[in-house]
Amino acid sequence: MDSVDVFVCLLVVAIIVVSLLSNVLVLICFLYNPEIRKQVPGLFTLNLTFCNLLLTVSNMPLTLVGLVSKGQPGSDAFCNAVGFLETFLTTSSMLSMAALSIDRWIAVVFPLSYHSKMRHRDATVVLGYTWVHSMSFSAAAACFSWVGYHQLYASCTLSETRASHGRTQFIVFTVTFHALTFLLSFVVLCITYLKVLKVARIHCKRIDIITMQTLVLLVDIHPSVRQRCLEEQRRRRQRATRKISTFIGTFVLCFAPYVITRLLELWPTVRITQHWGLLCKCLAYSKAACDPFVYSLLRHQYRKTCTDIINRLLKRRSMNSNDWQRRTGPSTIVQALESPRAIKGCAP
Secondary structure (H helix, E strand, C coil): CCHHHHHHHHHHHHHHHHHHHHHHHHHHHHHHCHHHHHCCHHHHHHHHHHHHHHHHHHHHHHHHHHHHHCCCCCCHHHHHHHHHHHHHHHHHHHHHHHHHHHHHHHHHHCCCCHHHHCCHHHHHHHHHHHHHHHHHHHHHHHHCCCEEEECCCCEEEECCCCCCCCHHHHHHHHHHHHHHHHHHHHHHHHHHHHHHHHHHHHHHHHHHHHHHHHHHHCCCCCHHHHHHHHHHHHHHHHHHHHHHHHHHHHHHHHHHHHHHHHHHCCCCCCCCCHHHHHHHHHHHHHHHHHHHHHHHHCCHHHHHHHHHHHHHHHHHHHHHHHHHHHHCCHHHHHHHHHCHHHHHHHCC
């Protein structure tokens, strides 16, 4: 193994550790806090978390094995099953992000009618479409033998090495698959979040006008207070833009290189190096490690839940320690040492 392969192996290990810990933490918060479970976006977040967890424990370790062994991990049937699972999980996670963006768009643009437009039943229907969509492409790829070990990515994924149909059919399937998963999700993310950003800027502008009118009326206000109010206005305007940029930017940064590479390799004249293919694969895997922070752990509700869990654990540990000290306090230890049995045991 050269230095690049070693670096990629370490990168995959880091992604596995971060993805596993962060997604498990999101799942713990979901189970611990009943308020999170009551919210409609919690269903989309839960589906995204399960997809990331399954991808972390199934596909990522096998990619690491393929990197180390320089060959296919397991038999053909096993690799086909893993490739089917990767196609299903990746598609479901992309569509879950699109569903979360639609939910945020409805909540911001139609706040008064949000609870009537987006109910748990509606979220279940959206998740049902997500699973049917993902299962359709995964089953089609498996039936036509378009899944298997791909040396360029050192993983079991979409591949035409053992395809039972012609190359033209595989090209049509690949283009359609990425158009209806990555491109569709990207378009939905852009449309919904840009509309959310537009509404957020309108609200910020209204708040700024009210704040400036208040500052004008308060003639005797201290200059430092006035400066803090102006700085808060600037941070408020930047906060919405930063969040929207994070949602769309992480999606494009992680998935776009891999999808573009998969489309470019369909052309016979294009030559793609394995190092670039492995890097694109790692970027796609890194989305599973980024999602818990982008959609959950950085939100106030999840941070508060994590703090409550930690405080409860520390309090329980402190109570157990105090209880042990009461049961084995100085008087108990002295009595034990002064007992005849203890003295006899200490005698030479």
